[in-house]
Amino acid sequence: DAGVIQSPRHEVTEMGQEVTLRCKPISGHNSLFWYRQTMMRGLELLIYFNNNVPIDDSGMPEDRFSAKMPNASFSTLKIQPSEPRDSAVYFCASSLKELAQDSDTQYFGPGTRLTVL
Amino acid sequence: AQSVAQPEDQVNVAEGNPLTVKCTYSVSGNPYLFWYVQYPNRGLQFLLKYITGDNLVKGSYGFEAEFNKSQTSFHLKKPSALVSDSALYFCAVRASRGGGKLIFGQGTELSVKP
Numbered sequence: 001d002a003g004v005i006q007s008p009r010h011e012v013t014e015m016g017q018e019v020t021l022r023c024k025p026i027s028g029h030n031s032l033f034w035y036r037q038t039m040m041r042g043l044e045l046l047i048y049f050n051n052n053v054p055i056d057d058s059g060m061p062e063d064r065f066s067a068k069m070p071n072a073s074f075s076t077l078k079i080q081p082s083e084p085r086d087s088a089v090y091f092c093a094s095s096l097k098e099l100a101q102d103s104d105t106q107y108f109g110p111g112t113r114l115t116v117l
Numbered sequence: 118a119q120s121v122a123q124p125e126d127q128v129n130v131a132e133g134n135p136l137t138v139k140c141t142y143s144v145s146g147n148p149y150l151f152w153y154v155q156y157p158n159r160g161l162q163f164l165l166k167y168i169t170g171d172n173l174v175k176g177s178y179g180f181e182a183e184f185n186k187s188q189t190s191f192h193l194k195k196p197s198a199l200v201s202d203s204a205l206y207f208c209a210v211r212a213s214r215g216g217g218k219l220i221f222g223q224g225t226e227l228s229v230k231p
Contacts, residue, residue, distance in 0.1 A: 004160070033219075043161075043207065043221040056218055091160055105151070106219060108160035 004109035006092050012115045018080040021112045024073055025094030033093040033106060034067055034077050049075065050097060082116045089113050119144045121210050123222035130198045130229050138193040138225045140208030150191040151209040151219065152182055161207060167191060178202070198229045
């Protein structure tokens with residue numbers, strides 16, 4: 001299995017530009033999570049989907065952030081407009097949530113390092 | 118509210134010595150507990166988890182963790198540390214009832230010196 005795939009691995013952009021981060025979860029997984037990691041705030045959950053439906057987006061910082069999951073094999077996290085304080089590593093993770101066993105393990109992608117100048 | 122505390126920002130151990138990385142948690146109901154490891158410029162890798170049953174859980178790379186309900190702790194251990202174990206370690210918790218949201222600790226930097 002290829003694991004969780006994220007692209008791009010690195011993104012450098014200027015303040016005000018739109019940024020789109022992409023994630024392909026592990027095939028067969030039905031839950032997908034977006035995290036942000038910074039030195040100051042550690043690892044924060046931004047949003048997660050179950051069966052392509054957003055379940056909890058309480059961690060999304062503000063309206064500049066949006067996430068979609070149009071199908072089971074693809075998700076995007078968009079920042080528009082981007083600001084320097086958005087600079088961080090963004091991780092995508094996926095898991096298989098089974099009704100009989102609600103102890104799903106999350107598997108992480110390699111992350112996208114975003115730098116907003 | 119759920120929370121996780123990793124009281125040590127950094128743990129230093131000599132190669133060959135036992136290591137312990139501490140984690141305490143707070144959750145309503147029964148906890149599901151996880152340990153992840155992060156190497157530089159990499160994503161988090163799953164090490165082990167406690168769901169139910171035996172309080173001593175064995176995981177990848179020779180690591181194990183002990184669930185202690187009375188002390189609400191889930192410390193990560195390894196009998197003999199390797200230099201290659203040097204990395205950032207995260208403890209995480211979620212309640213057995215509810216959604217898939219994991220709460221992560223701030224992480225502990227483990228440094229193993231030869």
